[in-house]
Amino acid sequence: MSLGVRAAVTRATRTVVPMWPLSSFIAVNPLGAHESEDFAISGVTRPRNAYLADYASGRISGADLVAAVLHRVPELAGAGNVTLGGRVWTAAELVASELVHADHHGRTTPPPPSPDPVDELVSIWIAAYLDPHPLWEMPDRDQGLWAAWTTMTRYDPRLPKMARKRLRDIPRTADEALAQALARLDPSGSRTEAILRQEALGLPGWVAHIKWRAEHVGDINLTSYLAIRLTLRWALDLPLPLAVKKPELGSATVWERAGTIIPALAEDSASPDTLARVARILTLHPPHLHASTWQSAYEEHYRLQLVATLSPTTTRDLQSAVQLVMCIDPRSEGMRRHLEADLEIETYGFAGFFGVPIRFASYQARGTIDSLPALIAPRHAVTETTNDLPRARRRTNALRFRDALAAGVHASETTPAAPFALAETLGWFFGAGALLRTLWPGTIRARERLHRQATPALSTEVTIADAFTLEERASLAETAIRMMGLDRFAPLVVLAGHGSSSANNLYQSALDCGACGGNPGAANARAATAIFNDPQVRRILAGRGLAIPETTVFVAAEHNTVSDRIDILDRHLLPESHIDVLNEFIGTQRIAADLLVRERSSELPGASGHSLARLRRRAHDWAEVYPELGLAGNAAMIIGPRAMTRGVNLERRVFLHSYVPELDPDGSALETIMTAPLVVAQWINHQYYFSTVDQNRWGAGTKTIHNAIGTIGVLAGHGGDLKSGLPLQSVAVGNTNLHEPMRLTVLIQAPLDRIGTIISRNQVLRDLFDNNWIALTARDSQHSPWHRYGTYGWHTDTELGQTTEGD
């Protein structure tokens, strides 16, 4: 019985995408469950006037529309021409002009669901249950949500007496209760899944988070949630919520469409023959595709520009002094471009966790971070060790002292009678602090300096050798080298993870490295460095044909994406011989950092005319809602050697992953890149896309009214649904977009048949590419023509422009 109920719940909530907590924000595609359908069916686009405005301003040209139409409906290439108004229109041009002149877009945003009283009654229970630091823990919380709720809901004063009497008498387990409620509401049992699905639409944010929590923590699940909702509905005699009607698409017939477009293009009326021909052509491009074709044209414009800038660059023969490996994050593109102005620096792109999935804890720390991509489960725990035990003891004592002070303040805040005098004594200091922080945000660094002096810094090493066996480490290193295409090694190789710093920012995790689970990448960089520097690992690698010279030293670093400084980590592990090279690199990096900060400031809101110091101060400013742009503007991913993109200004909009086909004979590295980093980039891209296109449905709203529940999520205002997606301030400034909503354009330089095999082998990639969620363009090598991956396989771009003569 319970198995059937649970199965029904799982089926009904299949389309719910899990939502990670705020402390490790993972960007996901909110319509991820619909990736098996075409984007045109379930995807959302901007309204038609937005596209028309872009068309008028030149952002979308006629040629883009024609190309988009031809890519969508390749049959139009052979559909013949029509003569209208004195000129010959190809089929594609005709269809493209219909997009401009006629509105069959049809798609309107569905009206917001009518407010459901059950939502309000249930959301406070869920919030109180999931509160990570409750001051008064929910009675019976350890028995589970259903047990806790059943014992207390009978006292809920918002419910009428009749409802409360009914609620005294409900089954002991959630499964039984759900089955019973379903039986009462739908005796026939035919609409079970529909009812459950409709019920799960009430509080989408909470449902998404509960789904995540059921898999990762296990103290709550969707069955008990739905059981509570349906039991309440029965107890209150409330009707089931009405199913939201799908928005009506424009239902003009082909003849009507032809009748609309012909007068727009030709003055004189058309012969029935022409009408028929036009109608036949228009049939190939039905109205439900119009919106996504506009979006494709919007992206096509960018894609053409991007491909045009990738003119073949000469390969460099210089032996570089420093090689720098950075995350694929678009923000790294700016740093890599500025650093490569120095010809002795070579850069590579690789996933920010450097292939080392770990659960990391600082030296004797009480908490851990899961520093690995979201879809992998952590199986290795790494921490730090140190040789300097006296210093370590002093540090631990200093941290314990800070903990004790924090505990004292916390106790006086939370003990019922204590907060009053606390406000009276601490208020004065808080007021002075607030004044300093608001008017002179830089003073916070004085406070941090004081903390650093009081707490001795510790030189530590990561315990990577304890977590991974030698064989595992060697294979991690081998995979990384093959994936990046590192065939020669410079004397200094810098592995730079990235992290962000901002103050008073609930979404700070969204600015950190997504490949590291929403954490800064420092731990993984250090772990990977330790692996590569290990002589035993190098011996094994040499045996496999990947010899790292003795003179090469790896060093870990972290790129701070607000100040754009690359901080070197574990400097004490660097041998004397390489200190000069490192210092030179640091000097070059400082100059590049200043240039990059200046470049970014042109797009950063409110940053015009500010000095570099003031721009960097945004990292400490508690009033600043735009510390940096994050991944706003991300539009494309390029997988291939750096020679493809060196020197090209990609405007920090492109994910860059290094890949050299020659070093990857069996294509396994490419398959790993396409199934992991590419999917992560796609998730990020779609998260930004949907949060921009419809902030109200897929975004979290403005940060100014966000109200955090511990670190698991935010409410907007005093209660209600948990907010999912990116806040307004990540994608827009008021009504102006910061992020151009475009689906990811993927460019790969690798043998086409290899790419094709990989796609056909992986369901995820098939769905994404075949259903137009992201676009793929590829070429065999530097001098081959570009091919697009379309409905009927690979075709070159020039092929699309050809049409057959005649009818």
Next chain:
Amino acid sequence: MIELVFVLCALIAAPCAALSAVLVRRWTADSAARFAATVVAVGSVAAMCLVPIRLMTSHEGNSLLLESLGLNVDWLAVVVLMLVLGLSALIQFFAVRYLRGDARQMWFVVTANLVTASTAVMVCANTILGFGLSWVAAGASLVALLAMYSHLPQARGGARRTAISFVLGDLPLITALILLAVSADGDVAFADLRNAMAGLPIPLATVVAVLLVIPALARSSQVPFHGWLPATLAAPTPVSALMHAGVVNAGAILVLRFSPVIGESTAAMSLIFFAGALTLVYASAIRLIKPDVKGRLVFSTIAQMGFMMLACGMGAFAAAVFHLIAHGLFKATLFLGAGSGVAREARQRAWPARQVTRWPQATAAIAVAISVPIGSIVAARVLLGVELSPASQALQLFVVLTAAVALVSTLWTHFSATTALVGSFAITGLAFGYTALITLFDRALAFGPVAAAVNAWWLLIPGVALIALQLVLLNRPGNGATRRLYALGLAAGTPTTRITRQSIARQIGAPS
């Protein structure tokens, strides 16, 4: 003369800021916000300069000039002016960056400055009608400020609730003011209020006093008007900060200004005391159940205002003002920094795990926690040679309790010489500072003895209730009573929208 200039400068700053934002059409919201913040900052500096000016000059001559303008800038007014203008400037500087790009930033600039302006004028008003007018204006501009995100249903609901509570509170005020004005044949200056009251028969005086207490309770969100403040969270953080720090304390200001009326009436003073005590316990309980950070801050404010009213009820007016100001700074900072939870957890994640406290250390911790606070408070009182009223002394029990709780948790978490020494020194220093500062407030504000003040022994009731609350918390498995309390608190903590209430009510009537 100088004083007049500074006072006018302080009072004109906020209206000037609001007007300029409205009138200058070609401004961007950003420029308007910057200008307004700077102007109000200048006004707050002017208010701060009033302190040395008043200390140095005798202001007998000036007071006539001010009175002709309907203003009376006594020490209470100076202190509250500094608070309101200073906080408003701070919050507006914060909002310049925080609300950057927001479509409603201009609305914020105008209405926030209107709130500041009316509160400033209210505290400086010399006559009861002037006070009444600016009181109502402050309420109205606050409702306008709360309507900032009027496209959100939650914001509209919050503004509506606030408006209703304020109207329910302001009608008694208007009635009382009319009664007073009629009995005195015209507007009454606060200085003449006692004489005007002498002419009234006792029952009427009591009615007037009780009518005056109701708006104070409404504005400070006390029981039974406690429903509006929790509903106002759909406004941006700077709005909440301004409201919790500068506006909700208006209740105490009303009580203090009208103390010749209210302070003579046992009914009124008891009403204030018991409303404050009830709110304190109620809000403290609900605060413990709220899971969201801003919700906890809201109920903490309501409890703190309860404490303030309690102090007023006991006649400890200087303590109430001291509390009002310190709490304003405290709460504004906490609200502005409400987004730092994720960073705090990341920071605390790196700290070592707490060790289990052993018995000798635990005992030592308790011993220190009891002796140091009591000792330092007593020492402060003796060494500084202060004489405090019984009410103030009773309130100092809270100081001792807080210090004891803080010390015991600090030492329980990590018992070491450093912690003990630093903790003890800090508590001693704070105790001395607290005693000195509150004595300063007492002397400066110079409120006379209050005839009908509630006896300090009544403080035992809320005190015992709070201890009972703590025991309920510690009763871990709980019983039926604990569960009932929890369920009641959980429901009471979140406002239910009208739609939900109506849907449920409709279903009661419908045949099942």
